[in-house]
Amino acid sequence: MLSKALPADERIRDAITAGAIRHLLREEDPRLRNFQLCNACGSCTPYCTAQINDPGTERDWGYLARKVTAALQAGRCPDIDLSDCVQCYSCETACPRSVSIGGIINAVYEAEHAQPLFRKMLLDRGCLPPPAFLPLYTGRGRFRKFVAKAALRPSPVDARAVDEVRKMLLHPVRASTFSHPGGHVPERPSAPPDRVVHLTSCCAFNYPGSDLSQRAILTSLGIRYETSGMQTCCGGAPHYMGSAGFADRLLLTARNLSVFQDTPGAGDEIAITGICPTCSDSYASTLKLLSGNGNRAAVNEVLGRIGRHVGDPGVFRVANILDLYPLYLDELRRLVETRLSRLRVGVHVSCHYRKMNGSLAVPPGLRDLAAVTGAKVVRSEMEHYCCGGVKNLFDRHLTFPVEGLSRLNQMVYQDFVQQHLDVMVVDCPGCELVYDHMGVPVLHITELLALSLGADPRETVRIQGHLTSLKPALGRIGLL
Ligand code: SF4
Ligand code: SF4
The missing domain is CATH 1.20.1050.140 (Glutathione S-transferase Yfyf (Class Pi); Chain A, domain 2)
Structure with missing residues (x-):
């Protein structure tokens, strides 16, 4: 039942060719407010998950925004797979003009009511x-x-x-x-x-x-x-x-x-x-x-x-x-009962937190909070990128049998291995799902903080519900 509700490529393409884009252009939808501002500068494209997951478009800077916006303006079908958009909104945060390609694609989804189940x-x-x-x-x-x-x-x-x-x-x-x-x-x-x-x-x-x-x-x-x-x-x-x-x-x-x-x-x-x-x-x-x-x-x-x-x-x-929590860093430092100093962690700030702040820059909050626990925080060259997105995860699981990791997932996973990390720390339960599914031990920042404040790993942090075991990482530092 769920798989039938997915925004299938054909339905979106049909929607576009049948005039959904023309229809959208007549709307005063706040999501479509500034799409005419796109000048195909390409600033958004290196961070676009859909672009990274499509190796055939590697060198075509700006292709996604350019094709979508050009198609919207011309009232025709863009030559890309819109269902590959994971709704991370990295495009919007990267764009110097705040053009939201993800928002435009979302408006097309909505115009078609493509996935009514939720x-x-x-x-x-x-x-x-x-x-x-x-x-x-x-x-x-x-x-x-x-x-x-x-x-x-x-x-x-x-x-x-x-x-x-x-x-x-x-x-x-x-x-x-x-x-x-x-x-x-x-x-x-x-x-x-x-x-x-x-x-x-x-x-x-x-x-x-x-x-x-x-x-x-x-x-x-x-x-x-x-x-x-x-x-x-x-x-x-x-x-x-x-x-x-x-x-x-x-x-x-x-x-x-x-x-x-x-x-x-x-x-x-x-x-x-x-x-x-x-x-x-x-x-x-x-x-x-x-x-x-x-x-x-x-x-x-x-x-x-x-x-x-x-x-x-x-x-x-x-x-x-x-x-x-960064307003309480001193209190948190005083409250730490178990310093997690033998834990090497990477941090991943969610796309939607950055969308909210309107900036692609990685804000210091997550890093500072992880450091409060005593864990060694390792910076990553992947920290500006989406983890692959929960929509992509759903799509792959609904297309049974589950295919391998997406290209972006592979890059994120390799980065985790190359940095010799024990755990990834995230601020988002959706990112947590993505890492957990790709076999990377992961903790939400609240879970990491709670462990350092003396919370029980099973009673409070419920590590037994994670799909990728945290026992090797937490066992090595004596928390289990
Ligand atoms: S959406 Fe923004 S960043 Fe992307 S190509 Fe257009 S103007 Fe440049
Ligand atoms: S919201 Fe869609 S179009 Fe924008 S960066 Fe993410 S995957 Fe690309």
């Missing part, structure tokens, strides 16, 4: 339930791990919230209802907050230890955190997989903001944290859009149907862990 899951459960991830657990004892995780996963979304989501999304809203609000960037926390909203991430299903570790760290730092059963999926992962539409994601996230603002005791500033940069980016993008009065009015018209309203976006702070 949207249906959202309407039924308010989140991505365990079966959404089942295709990734085929072979070599993985199904057993899936069952163990599913048995321990409580349904995180309240039935009333699911009902609201159903009413809200039943009649899809067009992306062209909204406009790009300009350059407003939502604020990050500038000072340590004493209270945060901790998001329940759908992707935490795969790594429950990252969520438990996050809670343990917040507690150790004395930061009060709240969760809410009225919070649903932000729509991020389904959106980038080509399932939930642009407006779906905006409305889901805006509805969650209305839940947080109505929480008893919510102060003048509401800091939102969680383990997933795709969630952070969903909130950052939504707050940016809500800063436009017209967009806010359109969102509140839909929220009004379920008795909700989102107020001033200026009260919210997106406190992604890579922005939040």
